[in-house]
Amino acid sequence: MTAHPAPQHPGRRSSAFSRLLRYGFTDPSAAGRLLQAPELAAVRDDSVLLEALGATADPDLALTALVRLAEAQDEDERQTLLSTLITAKPLRDRLLGVLGASEALGDHLVRHPRDWHSLVTYEAADLHPATPEFEAALAEGVWGEPGRERPRPDALRAAYRRCLLGIAARDVCGTTDLAETAAELADLATATVRAALVIAAEEQPTDAAACRLAVIAMGKCGGRELNYVSDVDVIFVAEARDGTEEPKALQAATRLAGRMMRVCSDVTAEGTIWPVDANLRPEGRNGPLVRTLNSHLAYYERWSKTWEFQALLKARPMAGDAELGKEYVAAVTPLVWQVSERENFVSDVRQMRRRVVENIPAAQVDRELKLGPGGLRDVEFAVQLLQLVHGRSDATLHSPTTLDALSALAAGGYVGREDAKALDAAYCFLRTLEHRIQLYKMRRTHLMPEDEPDLRRLARSMGMRTEPVETLRKEWKWHAREVRRLHEKLFYRPLLDAVAHLEAGGTRLSAKAAGQRLEALGYADPVAALRHLEALASGVTRKAAIQRTLLPVLLAWFADSADPDAGLLNFRKVSDALGKTPWYLRLLRDEGAAAENLARVLSAGRLAPDLLLRAPEAVALLGAKDGLQPRGRAALEQEVLAAVGRAENAEQAVAAARGVRRRELFRTAAADLIGAYGTDGHPAEQDRGHAADVIGGAVSDLTAATIAGALRAAVRDQWGDTLPTRFTVIGMGRFGGHELGYGSDADVLFVHEPREGADEQEAAKAAHAVANEMRRLLQLPSSDPPLPIDADLRPEGKTGPLVRTLSSYAAYYRRWSLVWEAQALLRAEPVAGDAELGERFIELVDPLRYPVEGLGEDAVREIRRLKARMETERLPRGADPTTHTKLGRGGLSDVEWTVQLLQMQHAWAEPGLRTTRTRTALAAARDAGLLATEDAQILDEAWVLASRVRNAVMLVRGRPGDTFPSDARELAAVGRYLGYEEGHVGEMLDDYRRTTRRARAVVETIFYGAS
Template identity: 60%
Template sequence: MVVSERRLESLAGRLARLGVTDATGAERRLQGQELNGLVEALGTAADPDLALTGLLRLLETADIRAELNADADARDRLFAVLGVSAALADHLVRHPGHWRVLAGPDAVRRPTADELRQTLLRAVGADPAHPAPRATAEDPLVALRVAYRRALLHLAGRDLTHVVDIEDVAAELADLASAALEAGLAIARAELGEQADLCRVAVIGMGKCGGRELNYVSDVDVVFVAEPAPGQDEDAALRAATRLASGMMRACSATTPEGALWEVDAALRPEGKSGPLVRTMASHRAYYERWAKTWEFQALLKARPVAGDLELGEDYVRTLAPLVWSAAGRDNFVEDVQAMRRRVEEHIAPEQAGRQLKLGPGGLRDVEFAVQLLQLVHGRADEELRGPNTLIALKKLSWGGYVGRGDAAALSTAYRFLRRVEHLIQLHRLRRNHLVPEDEQSLRRLGRALGFRVDPVGEFTAEWRRHAREVRRLHEKLFYRPLLQAVARLPGDEVRLTREAARTRLEALGYTDPAGALRHLEALTAGVSRRASIQRTLLPVMLDWFADCPDPDAGLLGFRQVSDALGTTPWYLRLLRDDVAVAERMARVLASSRYATELLLRAPEAVGMLRAESELTPRPADALRGEAQSAVGRYLSSPHDRSADAVAAVRGLRRRELFRTAVADLLGLLDERATAEALTTITTVTIEAALRVAIERISAERSAPLPTRFAIVAMGRYGGFELGYGSDADVMFVHDPLPGADEREASSVAHAVAEELRRLLALPAPDPPLVIDPGLRPEGRHGPLVRTLDSYASYYRRWSAPWESQALLRAAPIIGDEGLRERFRALIDPVRWPENGIDDTALREIRRLKARMEAERLPRGVDRRLHTKLGPGGLSDVEWVAQLLQLRHAHDVPGLRTTRTLAALDAAAEAGLLDSDDAAILTDAWRMATRIRNAIMLVRGRASDLLPTEHHRERSAVTSVLGYPASGALLEDYRRRARHARKVVERVFYGDDQSA
């Protein structure tokens, strides 16, 4: 006969397997006990040792073994309670019959608030149907506590077996507290006698009681409001009401053989503990209108009538509600609430900081403060947000778009977890406690109660820390969100974006077309969608930001267009709502720059760049080059001709990078040199990638590789790494036939590559055009588009004119075959940096050429002093001085061998060829002219070399972008710098030969 392992297993072994930590001691205690199947049920308890102790104590007073074995559900509820709460076990030992609230169909039924009220009133001998019930029980204080804990046991049985969720538990606890307050008031009326009829008293629940989110053990915060009964004297009524309030507080807080319920705390009343315990409605209102501090309005957010004259209580809440929901408009309201939260943290004892579930970082207060602040700021305009309950408010904040869905879900989950842990800690001894225990046994009990059975301590600790970190992260994100300050600063009527308020505001802010702007606002905010709700939060603030910029109408229009383009893209409005810096940057860009706005409309997802200044830093050339070549490679690997698509992808990259640079420029993150370098890098990467596509396409057409090497030489501002937003890419094309190749065929193929490159970059596309201009090649537009290296050598040897040597000063072979680029550079260096400089004839020719250029190229009728390129002291003046110094001295001064204007001026000053003060003046003028040209392009979206003087809005916009207080100041500053620069030019460039 085989004996089963179960039969062989000792009782101690069974107990250890079930989770009993002191199995040997438990075995001794069970000797002689007939528990049948009850022992196995211990394994379901959070703390089997605690549950066994409670069970044995209960069985000593009432033998309920048969009933427990017959009702598995009742047994599970009892063991769940006994395994968590030693205090409720004590109650059962004193009142063993109360275990029956855990049995039968009523064990899982939730009582209503009115049923709880009636139960506790009857317990103290009061008539629930009487308008002002009075207690008649022999010892009402004891009776109240016994009935209260019986109801608490009933709730704990459902809570610990997961019949109710944390929200229902907290709400029922608040309803039970309200019932106890009502019963306490009945006791106080009985003590006071007929004087209780002199007044009407309402008990206003505050804090967690008011929010119907109470803990198992917590101070119950209240405020009392009273009015004389009809025909009664106010002073006498207030004296009676004060005695009633004091009596009610004693009825709940006094210690009896059954202990106390909890402290009733009236410290949130006006003037706190220094103020009268009871006030009339008028007195309350006068205080809150004149003296209340920010935190007192935050506290009133939770106000709810809970006992006494509920009609009076409702009047109290209605009376003070307008003050609560306008409080966010007070000076420094948001900052005050934030400072209060910091003070709470600062007063936590250091040894408790890491264990505080309530007050510490990542605790319950982090969630509550964040939710309350969001409610108070946004609740001025959105009445849906007005309510005392944290989780309900959080849900509505999410529905309304004030908090992201993911953030709200994470906060809600964490809050529920932390509240559940708090409840389990308090249930153990029914004491007010918010500290996570440190001992192993308590942590194990918590972990098992929460469902962690493999490693209860480790799993619980990890989950608690994870939720705390997430709460802290989201608290800092939401609680310190700068948009809160911006919304709070708006006058109350302007928070509500009604049609009338919006029109008035638009006119006051200086919108030139308020009717058009109003149409944009209505289109953005119409409907009940989450998107429209977020827009209603953002737009009152953004209207101010647009108005601070040169063209608010354009800003609002651009914002609508971008919002429409991004449609329901989930991250867009969330980004603007959660990061005010993004919204403010976007407003500035849209209301200042047509160029940047058009780029953004063509690629609206680029809004994401605005989230951080680091994302606006121009990307390194290698990173851009790698991305561009990868994009091209994906298309070139196709068996079909995807050349147009390949170049379109690269142009998309260029569009994005132009936007990045433009925004950084507008926000003052780049100076002129950095902007020019970034624009030059973008252009080079684009042309490099397009050249690869062109070569691949021509090779595919020929079914053979190119018979020649090919390179591109950057010229002019491009070669000088000084491109502006509106600059063409001046280039020359050079090729070198491979050994054995037919030169005519090689030239034909090279020409085809150049033309294909220009065609691809000229295809219609939603981005600023990139014009490839080969006009600076030998013989200009009359010469061949592409030359061989030998042809260039022959030309420069035989025919080169002084202007061509000068043009080569900014020649930079930067694209194409590396060996060919180096050989071209070696070819032109002697031409542009002649060994003996230039002779007088060449000097006179250069001077004459400059004078003719100024005369012929300046548009007729313009004020030449305002022309940033060809006017006196403009870009051309400075550049020609630098180039003349290079032609004359670069052979002997290596520092002058550069294509960059400012670098040449620095080198000339360092070599003593140019006075350092003169170099500084020229540099200053060049940089300012460059800034102005870039600003004009950013503002207008079209290039111009002329300072705007006629169009007021454009002139103001350029002035604003450049950081000047008024256009007159800008004009005066430019003229002054240009005037000083021209004096240097006349002295250095023309010398004594003024006739030249």
């Protein structure tokens, strides 16, 4: 391309420069040189041309392409092009519009200089061509040239691009709207597949004669809403012709289908058309490419997944044997409209929605027009789910086209007309953006560009001329927000309108339709759910109005849990309890985090809601800054002791202490649930371990503070502030190890020492009275959760005295102590009472639990014998040893006994092992070289997982347990807590068994000494 600029006066050059800027050229100097090109001599001074260029998306791009196109013509053709360009407005608008919007189609015109003639005609039939017109155009391009003996795939590509040129021209000029453009693209794809199939049949006539082959359009092509650049999704169905055996017919059909796909997707000198994607077929890419109709039906009836029926919603016959295609669609259509009755319908749909978002690279999520939040998939997902729910009984909803289906949903009253109008507008805007982005390079992409020139061209292609880039960004974000808002509203607002009998706004559903929707969204008892909604949202009070604002999104969060019914019921109970409290609904309305946090907590199990319902004002914690951060032991003990000090008697004092414990248990459980809920995949192992440490520490600190309060109350009620003996409480087991779970007992030892001058018998009597009173007070019947105190690890167990003096402990341990008692003392740590006495007890037991020179062989054998006996005798009858978290294979006992054996053998020489905490000791053993890094990691992973499962069971069931629940909903809730999507409980159990099996292998080697 050459240009020969003529000398110009500086003033004229400045004037021309400004003029080109006004027309929208970003590089006026280059544009001026291009306009001086000899190829444009006939039109360079024509203001009509400049105005037309200025109306394009990218005047610089359009002018450059025009010069290239003019250069590609011979002299006569060039003059025809330029004169027609000036005199014929339809050609001018269409040709320059395409050149300014699509660099790829400009390149096509340069390669095929005469194709501009296809844009000259402007007949009525040209405005809205359909499949027959495209078939005729493709046939002329492929078979219509003189002397053509056989079709060439690159001829099909050139003809396809020529047809595409007309579609793009009508699109950018506004002759067709989005729906018409998408339909034309789908019709062109249909015509192209038909032509490719004819080419394949001509090349392989024997195969074509052996079978009937039908091509079924799927996805956007099936819905006649295709993009400029997209895979064309298909399914192949075949039958044998008379005289051909079925296996041979299927082989022939497979060869024919494969060749057809290659005709479309192979790269030639003309590039490629698009890939034909058959992965929506039964079994996906692992299944046979072609099946018979009966084979398809057998698969759908026995093996198909929910998403496959959702995909079949868009199935339509496309090419090949028309009758067979119709038979296929007629056979699968009833299956599509029965899918919402499947037991796993809701969980499958949720999984699919989550998977879409999870698969977006983090760097792209904010630029995704299709898959991101507020993107096209949100619209399509919402429309399709409503179709599947209500299409069971309403055939008017059976359209495969998104916008037509949305219109039918509005007409049927399933979506408000204003909402449907807003969603239609947002969808059209986003799809048009997607089209114009793809049109530029004819590349498949759904990402908003980042470069300023690309954004400017895109904005101008959308008709934005004033501050185009900023205007584009604002409109895009506004439409994305609308999509998210309406996506949430579509499912839930009509439910409220149905039960609250609103007179204006929204959509009215019948109670039956509302119940169907609730059922499809996962509510097991839709009648009860409607009753709760009516109680919450009916009426004209301000409270009901706020509830109607809150409930759509709350219902969405409930439906995304393992037990939506429980979430809604618990929300009603909390709302009833706090209904007259002015801050409650304001908190939920104005603090988005508080509402979501509450929904997650109320629908994730029984423990947290039960705690909350006993003191509903704790809802405030969910919206307060740092409200879910656990409080330290010192702060907790200070609050508890202050509450005890204000109480009139011991019962009231401990009731106050237990009230603090209830609130703090709720704080910890809520934070745990909110942190675990909706995790993208499985949390990283260090995050799991950190969560287990935080929960164990928080519950242990809370238990210690509560026991300190009970001790103060027991002493004050009978002895005032001076007990005749010093008294301390030693935490044992998981309590001493800062590893308590939600359902753990508090293992303790009670130690006392008579004060100077006190009578020893009176001191002992007082110590026993205090210990017994503490236990009584902490287990008084109450609405608060009990705190069982277990002192069975004391010398002589249940038969020994409940409290001993420090010297009595010393005498017993010196004379009678068994190896298991020394092992139990590994977890001993003072938790309440006289701190100095507690430290002296620790000094007493340190030589016992950390024996100098370690353990002898006899002691090691005894520990192994006790462990083996425990495995045999203590596992509950009928319990599955592969999933019992405490005593099962690779569970807590296995890991803890292994770590404790290493402590007793080596802590005398390795100070890092002198700790009551399992994970800390495990890390110290690894650092000391006593455990291989991989073995330590395996044991740590198993211990953390078993601890989390026990916590999950308590959170979900409201009572402790060492095995996975048998109830399906409870099991699903445990899975959600552990980070598994609904429907993946089998994967959760497999992961647990695999993790603990590996841990057991380490235990066999390290603990039992197996080689």
